[in-house]
Amino acid sequence: MFELIRMDLRRACRQGYLFIGMALLIGMMLLSYVLMLLVSSPENLSAMAAQGAEVVADDYAQAERMQNMSVLEYLHGMLFNGAMWLLMTAELSGVFCTEDFTHGAAKNIFSLLGNPWLYLGARAVSLFVIVAGIEGALFLFALVCKPLSIFPAWGGTVLDWLQLYGSGLLLGWAMSLCMMFVSILFRREGVTVLLGVIFGCGLLVPALGQVCRALGWQPLEQWTISARSQAVGLTFVPADYAVTLAVCAGWAAVYLLGSRLVLSWRDLA
Numbered sequence: 586m587f588e589l590i591r592m593d594l595r596r597a598c599r600q601g602y603l604f605i606g607m608a609l610l611i612g613m614m615l616l617s618y619v620l621m622l623l624v625s626s627p628e629n630l631s632a633m634a635a636q637g638a639e640v641v642a643d644d645y646a647q648a649e650r651m652q653n654m655s656v657l658e659y660l661h662g663m664l665f666n667g668a669m670w671l672l673m674t675a676e677l678s679g680v681f682c683t684e685d686f687t688h689g690a691a692k693n694i695f696s697l698l699g700n701p702w703l704y705l706g707a708r709a710v711s712l713f714v715i716v717a718g719i720e721g722a723l724f725l726f727a728l729v730c731k732p733l734s735i736f737p738a739w740g741g742t743v744l745d746w747l748q749l750y751g752s753g754l755l756l757g758w759a760m761s762l763c764m765m766f767v768s769i770l771f772r773r774e775g776v777t778v779l780l781g782v783i784f785g786c787g788l789l790v791p792a793l794g795q796v797c798r799a800l801g802w803q804p805l806e807q808w809t810i811s812a813r814s815q816a817v818g819l820t821f822v823p824a825d826y827a828v829t830l831a832v833c834a835g836w837a838a839v840y841l842l843g844s845r846l847v848l849s850w851r852d853l854a
Contacts, residue, residue, distance in 0.1 A: 586703045589694065593711035597681065606677050606719040610670075611726050614663055622735065625651035655740025656731050657749065658819060660724065664753045665817045668786040671760050671810065674719075675785030678712055678761035679777040682768035701848045705765075705841055712761040713754075720753050744821040752817045752826065755833040759810050760785065762840040769844045769851075787811025808832055 597603045624647070664670045685691040698704050731739070741749075767780050783789060787809065794806040806812050813832045818825060 586698070586707045589698065589704065589707040590711050590714075593708065594714060597711070597715050602677055602681050603715055603718055606673060606715070607722040609673055610663075610719060610723045613669060614723065614727070617663065618659075618734070621651055625735070652735065652737075654736060655738045656727055656734070656736045657740030657745060659736060660727055661749060661817070661819050663723070664720075664749070665814050668811070668814075670720075670753060670757060671787070671814055672782065672785030674716055674757040674760050675764050675781035676778060677719075678715070679764035679768055679781040680774060681712075681715075682708065682765045683772065683774045683777045686768065686772035687774055701845055705844055705848075708765055709762060709837070709841065712765065713758050716757040716761055717754050720750065720757060724750060741819065742821070745819065748821040748826050749817070749819075752829050755829060756810055756814050756817075759833040759836045759840075762837050763810070766840040766844045766847070769847050784811075787814075808835075810836055 685694065694704060695701065698707075763784055764777065764781055767784075768777050771777060771780075790806045790809050790811050793809070794804060797803065797805050807816070810832070813829055816825070817829065
């Protein structure tokens with residue numbers, strides 16, 4: 586099991602999964618920062634208005650809010666205001682896991698390990714470390730570059746920062762286990778990439794909400810990984826963080842059990 590974890594992490598570094606994830610996330614953060622610089626300057630807004638662009642009072646108010654934004658608020662927006670974080674973890678982990686089957690390594694892995702649970706446990710640990718490393722690189726880059734940025738303050742307390750990182754890690758890990766299940770079920774890279782977009786962007790969540798309302802059920806969509814991602818707040822609230830932890834742990838158990846069930850009725854390779 587530990588040998589498989591070591592091999593997974595070495596493969597993630599050698600084939601660039603870890604560094605691609607870091608580069609994509611940091612690149613998106615820099616692009617977002619540049620765009621924010623452009624629209625947070627009243628002078629730029631006035632210049633755009635002079636050139637014929639439609640600039641209203643709300644645009645100036647938003648620019649003022651951006652100028653007062655903290656680093657914590659900016660990272661929160663990068664991770665949870667949108668689907669970028671979950672989409673990236675879904676795609677990277679999906680392709681990473683599918684390689685076991687598309688490259689024929691699964692047969693050798695299962696023959697050496699014997700027990701499929703060892704494979705699933707090792708892969709879950711590997712994905713946890715990979716997601717933690719990618720998110721950690723984003724946080725470290727933001728902290729190092731803060732003196733060069735326009736952000737006036739760090740924002741929040743130590744607990745707020747820890748809950749932001751922990752929530753991103755748990756949600757990203759749960760999504761990566763979802764894609765591990767998908768890769769074991771379909772074993773096709775194209776299908777995995779397509780479903781990674783669907784699940785990572787939460788495209789099925791609104792449909793689930795509509796079905797629940799039509800049937801008079803409780804809003805089950807609030808317990809999905811995507812919906813929980815949108816519910817993560819800026820400040821540490823123990824009850825809210827406990828819900829995030831419970832949702833991620835529940836989905837992790839579902840995907841691990843589902844993966845084991847698939848391995849019991851499909852050829853291991």
